[in-house]
Amino acid sequence: MHVILDFTVVPVGTGVSLSRYIAEVERVLRDTGLGFEMHANGTNLEGEWDAVMAAIRTCHERLHAMGVPRIHTDIKLGTRSDREQRMADKVPSVRQKLAEGGDPLKRG
Amino acid sequence: MHVILDFTVVPVGTGVSLSRYIAEVERVLRDTGLGFEMHANGTNLEGEWDAVMAAIRTCHERLHAMGVPRIHTDIKLGTRSDREQRMADKVPSVRQKLAEGGDPLKRG
Amino acid sequence: MHVILDFTVVPVGTGVSLSRYIAEVERVLRDTGLGFEMHANGTNLEGEWDAVMAAIRTCHERLHAMGVPRIHTDIKLGTRSDREQRMADKVPSVRQKLAEGGDPLKRG
């Protein structure tokens, strides 16, 4: 089952600067071969369910190995059975609706 | 790696009443043998990382099999390397702090 | 607009033990008069949109005043225009579906 998700890793109990841990998350993801893209509040990731969940588990293992005692992570994910969708399709689909314009309260 | 999490499954494109799908989520969890507890906005779940992630995947598979075309799920999870913690410890730990009382701005 | 939500406050950069901060969140909520219930991974809260968002803002202000330099918070919320729903209705609605039983793949 293909999944598209966004996740945010929050290291707790290790000081206020988190960027080196987020950099490590990106290193882990590079090694997986999965599609991903970091943004200001998290990282978008897609692939088969088990592969993406294993990737996030590896992020936790790696950060604990770096000395982070406690990690909070948010994941929001989507799966579809009606059609295939890829992460790269999502923003262009909204852009197209914006380009079509019109009064949203009157559209079908 | 032990994980304590909260998740919310949101069936999309299948009407406005979702309770029978949430009931199915609970049936899936019962079959796993994992510790879980439903609350007003989601379900708390704990166990080994791979087991809990497989349980949530099974929820998606089951709901798609029931005809739900699209599913959005939120997961917020925590892992710790400093000590063992179980889900059942978390609320009592806060209750104890509340019972201790005092002025929070003055506590160490 | 009535909103039902679940939120989790994660204090960052202030050590690994968070329970006294979560206790303070509960004290803030008690003072608001809003309906709320703490669970193992967060707190359920309901009320008018502006009132609940002001309550969560007050939690942030209070924790920063206690010395927490950085706070990460997750909120998952729902609003409905089709009918009134209260937080207390949600679990019983699922319990009823569970009691009705039957084969979920065959139900309408």
Added chain:
Amino acid sequence: MHVILDFTVVPVGTGVSLSRYIAEVERVLRDTGLGFEMHANGTNLEGEWDAVMAAIRTCHERLHAMGVPRIHTDIKLGTRSDREQRMADKVPSVRQKLAEGGDPLKRG
């Protein structure tokens, strides 16, 4: 209090295609004058607490007015009292750590 957040609006009970609703979310945000950026799984947004929460409330009001009966929204947000941070600083801060490289298990 300045807040940096990511949010995802999930219209429920209105069919499987959501892009026209997400386009409307973007129209609402344009009118607010707040800083925001859409990505594959949500929208990053920043500003004063009350202004960003009012913007998300307006998104809910507008989508309900378009006929969406039920809306689920996730928000993950951060505030800091230690220093000012802007959304535009976050990815470059991680990029810098990646450029510095080295063995993460050995870094201070």
